[in-house]
Amino acid sequence: MxxxxxxxxxxxxxxxxxxxxxxxxxxxxxxxxxxxxxxxxxxxxxxxxxxxxxxxxxxxxxxxxxxxxxxxxxxxxxxxxxxxxxxxxxxxxxxxxxxxxxxxxxxxxxxxxxxxxxxxxxxxxxxxxxxxxxxxxxxxxxxxAPKSIYVFPEKKKGFDLSIDEIIELSKEYEIVKGLATQLNIGGLYAEETCLLAGVDKSKIGISNEEAVKIKEALLQLENLKKDPMIIKKNDQVVDIIPYDLTSYNGPEYEKVRYESLSKALDEVYGKAESEEILREELSTHQKKIQKFERMLKSQKDLHNSYIEERELYKILGDLTYEKYPIIEESIKVIEQAKKNFSLEEIKTKLAENKLISDVDFKTGIITFNFGTPLPMELKKDVNENANLFYEKSKKMKRKIDGAKIAMDNTEAKLLALKEEEEEFEVEKPKAIEKKAREWYERFRWFTSSEGHVILGGRDSSSNEVIVKKYM
The missing domain is CATH 2.30.310.10 (ibrinogen binding protein from staphylococcus aureus domain)
Known part of the structure; x- marks a missing residue:
């Protein structure tokens, strides 16, 4: 804080x-x-x-x-x-x-x-x-709150405390707590005052001599030479301070000095937080890449399944024509048997036929066993069944083409995302290089073909400044 x-x-x-x-x-x-x-x-x-x-x-x-x-x-x-x-x-x-x-x-x-x-x-x-x-x-x-008059907080005691006031302060609180709260300097600087004075920070009711030392330490604290630094312990930032404080003189602390307090603060809250933002952006980007990689895998699996189905329907169509006589004769026999036997009796008789693996009269499908299961619709002739397989094979071809286009699009997006990933530089966010500007660059300006600088204000106020100050 x-x-x-x-x-x-x-x-x-x-x-x-x-x-x-x-x-x-x-x-x-x-x-x-x-x-x-x-x-x-x-x-x-x-x-x-x-x-x-x-x-x-x-x-x-x-x-x-x-x-x-x-x-x-x-x-x-x-x-x-x-x-x-x-x-x-x-x-x-x-x-x-x-x-x-x-x-x-x-x-x-x-x-x-x-x-x-x-x-x-x-x-x-x-x-x-x-x-x-x-x-x-x-x-x-x-x-x-809006429309209220702003009132500053009640003023705390200043550094011009008398010796008696310092003694009185320590009667109510531990001296470190009294200094921190009543002088509004906070715990760190209250402890630093006690260290500089050589007074036990937890003491209540200090002596006149100790009060004098506290008074001298406060004066010393008020006139500390600016020496901005980041304090680290085990490579972790523990504080950012404007002075070299005795409180951090222990061997466990590392002091990293900066030319200004603003630059030290910027190192922690500016650069470090920018690094964190970049890490989060990179993490989000990587999750997006992983999402597209999963999508591409699913598309490839689907594409391969379509190829397998197309080949299967082509094989079934060819097999239908290859076994044309057997299939045609079997269908005729079954249709003829329906006139004299019940469906259950027909199924029982067909169970003895090794070329027929199943008959489902509810769906109207008979499945032949020619090494490859071959389902036939009883209500269609052999040609119609064969054409049905070839039509399904053609549909699979169209699905394969569509899946290939989707895969190509996903691969293109994935490639673009991976190229963008290389642009992230999490380790060292780049600071803006500040260039010295001419006095007139605060206004609207340009250089004429003759090499003259032409000025114009950004508003009526800056126009007036140009006229009164520079003309």
Missing amino acids: FSTFDLKEISKELADLERMRVDKIYQLGNEIRIKFFGRGREDLVIKPPLAVFVTSYPKPAPKNPTWFAMLLRKHLKAMWLFKIEQYDFDRILILSFGFYEEDNPVVKFVLIVEMFRDGNILLANQENMIVGILSREYMKDRTL
């Missing part, structure tokens, strides 16, 4: 975004991404309560924007970011947006990011009335 110290340092780094303009805004879960333009392109990620940073690893925008993203776009599109600051050393970040009116910046809306509890993002107007909020909250002393 983001601490007050994290927010203190990141707000300074994000000041580079000031005087840039809002281009696009989209939401992924509780994460808001704001794309800025003006001095190149920058993507700001707001991920309460975990992190705020500039990313070099863009994520694909959702197909359907959320209502909150649409609300932010409606009110902030093309606005200037005038100021980004931490509120009163609290876990609250304020981004002020507006337009220039007669060369003077006029704030129209503020985006307030709360980095405590579950985190929240809300948009308020000039009168501090909430226009939109990510998650409504109703508390005893505060209501966070």
Whole structure:
């Protein structure tokens, strides 16, 4: 969870975004991404309560924007970011947006990011009335909902505590808990204060001498030199911090330093999450390939079964003509016997005939045994039975052709999917290379055939800026 110290340092780094303009805004879960333009392109990620940073690893925008993203776009599109600051050393970040009116910046809306509890993002107007909020909250002393006036949380004690106040603080709580909650610095920095002071963190009721040491440690903590890093333990990320803290000096910890806190955060929440998205995309793609492979196998099995049936019907048709006399005579005998004998008596007599394996008078089928079972319809003559087999063989030919077309289509889709699979690079998502831009690239422009740069504003406000500032 983001601490007050994290927010203190990141707000300074994000000041580079000031005087840039809002281009696009989209939401992924509780994460808001704001794309800025003006001095190149920058993507700001707001991920309460975990992190705020500039990313070099863009994520694909959702197909359907959320209502909150649409609300932010409606009110902030093309606005200037005038100021980004931490509120009163609290876990609250304020981004002020507006337009220039007669060369003077006029704030129209503020985006307030709360980095405590579950985190929240809300948009308020000039009168501090909430226009939109990510998650409504109703508390005893505060209501966070549209059309309510935004009220900042009750202010915590500052670092200017007197020695007596520090002693008094430790009478109610363990000193580490008192520092963490009453100074709003969180458990990590409260423990760091105790380590720097050499005071037992679990002590209740500290001495005057210990209170002096705590006071000195707080001053030391307030003036720590920025040294952003990722802390790892057994190759797993355990923390992202802006300072080199004594709490992580143990041999079990690995410290990976970065030139800025934003880049350290981007390494974990930008790059690592992009890798995870790519893995999920690859997994989905592989499942699609497996689906088409199963489909192709079924189509091949069906195609082969059609070939076998076609050959079988051809064999039965040929066999019918080959055994024409026997079949014709047998059918005639059976039809004649029906006049003098019951069906059961006929079946009994036919059971002794080795060339006839079965007679079913209900279906009208007699099955001959010529090494291959040969079913004949008693109501049809030999020619009709033979033609029936040949017709079925022709139908199988048409089914074989259809199955072959389906197989070819599936194989083509499968090949395309496998070629796409090679394009996935899960290991190292590529960061966007940011190129230096000329001052005029923030406007609409082109180069004439004579080599002159032709400028035009994106709106009436930027037209006015061009005239007053550059002409």
